[in-house]
Amino acid sequence: xxxxxxxxxxxxxxxxxxxxxxxxxxxxxxxxxxxxxxxxxxxxxxxxxxxxxxxxxxxxxxxxxxxxxxxxxxxxxxxxxxxxxxxxxxxxxxxxxxxxxxxxxxxxxxxxxxxxxxxxxxxxxxxxxxxxxxxxxxxxxxxxxxxxxxxxxxxxxxxxxxxxxxxxxxxxxxxxxxxxxxxxxxxxxxxxxxxxxxxxxxxxxxxxxxxxxxxxxxxxxxxxxxxxxxxxxxxxxxxxxxxxxxxxxxxxxxxxxxxxxxxxxxxxxxxxxxxxxxxxxxxxxxxxxxxxxxxxxxxxxxxxxxxxxxxxxxxxxxxxxxxxxxxxxxxxxxxxxxxxxxxxxxxxxxxxxxxxxxxxxxxxxxxxxxxxxxxxxxxxxxxxxxxxxxxxxxxxxxxxxxxxxxxxxxxxxxxxxxxxxxxxxxxxxxxxxxxxxxxxxxxxxxxxxxxxxxxxxxxxxxxxxxxxxxxxxxxxxxxx
Numbered sequence: 001x002x003x004x005x006x007x008x009x010x011x012x013x014x015x016x017x018x019x020x021x022x023x024x025x026x027x028x029x030x031x032x033x034x035x036x037x038x039x040x041x042x043x044x045x046x047x048x049x050x051x052x053x054x055x056x057x058x059x060x061x062x063x064x065x066x067x068x069x070x071x072x073x074x075x076x077x078x079x080x081x082x083x084x085x086x087x088x089x090x091x092x093x094x095x096x097x098x099x100x101x102x103x104x105x106x107x108x109x110x111x112x113x114x115x116x117x118x119x120x121x122x123x124x125x126x127x128x129x130x131x132x133x134x135x136x137x138x139x140x141x142x143x144x145x146x147x148x149x150x151x152x153x154x155x156x157x158x159x160x161x162x163x164x165x166x167x168x169x170x171x172x173x174x175x176x177x178x179x180x181x182x183x184x185x186x187x188x189x190x191x192x193x194x195x196x197x198x199x200x201x202x203x204x205x206x207x208x209x210x211x212x213x214x215x216x217x218x219x220x221x222x223x224x225x226x227x228x229x230x231x232x233x234x235x236x237x238x239x240x241x242x243x244x245x246x247x248x249x250x251x252x253x254x255x256x257x258x259x260x261x262x263x264x265x266x267x268x269x270x271x272x273x274x275x276x277x278x279x280x281x282x283x284x285x286x287x288x289x290x291x292x293x294x295x296x297x298x299x300x301x302x303x304x305x306x307x308x309x310x311x312x313x314x315x316x317x318x319x320x321x322x323x324x325x326x327x328x329x330x331x332x333x334x335x336x337x338x339x340x341x342x343x344x345x346x347x348x349x350x351x352x353x354x355x356x357x358x359x360x361x362x363x364x365x366x367x368x369x370x371x372x373x374x375x376x377x378x379x380x381x382x383x384x385x386x387x388x389x390x391x392x393x394x395x396x397x398x399x400x401x402x403x404x405x406x407x408x409x410x411x412x413x414x415x416x417x418x419x420x421x422x423x424x425x426x427x428x429x430x431x432x433x434x435x436x437x438x439x440x441x442x443x444x445x446x447x448x449x450x451x452x453x454x455x456x457x458x459x460x461x462x463x464x465x466x467x468x469x470x471x472x473x474x475x476x477x478x479x480x
């Protein structure tokens with residue numbers, strides 16, 4: 001019987017700031033091999049037997065970023081890509097409940113789902129496939145299957161499962177170091193990997209039995225959702241008002257710790273939830289002094305450090321030890337290696353200050369491409385804008401700022417007030433405040449231009465959209 005992987009791609013990854021941001025969360029972190037965690041999850045799912053489609057649950061704001069990640073993968077070309085688009089985060093139980101309704105409606109109650117977090121690492125694909133086959137068989141027998149990873153160290157950042165072969169005896173919250181050592185020595189405990197396998201109908205029945213409010217409100221949300229289909233994709237766009245009524249709860253609390261049809265598959269698959277910079281550093285090979293680096297890094301007299309820098313940046317370490325140094329174009333993190341879990345407190349402070357650095361990078365992704373803030377000051381801002389071939393910004397207007405566009409490479413098709421014109425390399429156009437305008441790339445190469453904004457207010461919220469192909473006008477629907 002076919003297997004239907006469901007990738008849960010949410011969260012903000014606050015412990016992996018400054019690379020992870022609210023609009024660039026943990027699944028989009030690109031590792032040293034060039035792949036993002038989300039891409040790795042998709043490949044992991046697509047490489048299993050009897051998979052014809054993959055369902056991804058993510059935030060609506062991240063749909064195009066997700067789609068771009070998948071389009072770059074050869075494994076994605078032959079599969080149908082389905083999406084459930086949330087208006088905001090609501091934990092894992094609502095995502096699982098609505099995904100189960102979608103799968104049951106599309107393929108029947110007996111369809112088997114494999115739920116996978118988008119931001120984990122699994123290094124042993126063969127071992128993973130074997131564990132999935134065992135879980136699949138148990139799921140066909142009506143069980144809700146959790147994956148328990150055999151521990152190799154006394155981790156305090158993971159939840160644990162006490163198990164006897166396939167029998168779950170109890171779940172245990174993140175333990176103290178003493179308890180973690182005790183669990184490791186006993187041989188009875190497994191790390192809770194947050195992966196599940198079950199029939200869609202079984203999980204819906206169990207949710208109705210053990211979390212009736214969740215099941216009822218999730219059903220209302222599913223019924224109110226809008227649908228959109230294309231040649232190789234389907235979207236379910238959730239309604240914000242009904243989705244807000246669904247309880248914010250994890251699938252562990254809502255179901256796993258209550259169900260009487262639970263089973264566990266113990267496995268040893270090279271798993272990590274890469275939940276901190278210390279865990280990320282373990283993915284790189286150390287030098288003779290225990291240092292691990294990603295990027296152009298020079299080290300002298302230092303040991304046991306992890307340093308990651310962006311392209312076109314150089315970092316140097318002299319006479320230090322046990323540090324984590326993460327450098328991005330607009331933010332720098334320096335942390336004691338033993339306290340990498342505490343990075344989330346910096347993000348909390350940024351939120352209190354309403355600082356943009358918790359939400360987005362200097363380079364911001366949009367459905368049509370990217371923009372990068374090069375410089376800004378009182379009454380001016382300079383951006384580099386890159387528009388993908390065939391893509392278009394919305395027809396829009398600004399109340400408080402004018403814009404001057406200079407084409408660096410490619411050709412721009414521009415609506416400026418009542419005029420429509422083509423602008424070539426080294427040419428420009430000026431758009432006064434209050435003018436309707438649109439920027440489009442009609443060519444086959446990327447369009448790159450410099451935008452100079454001037455005015456009394458330069459916030460990104462000074463925008464009135466009249467028409468948009470990406471569903472960002474009220475009542476609109478996103479397209480691929």
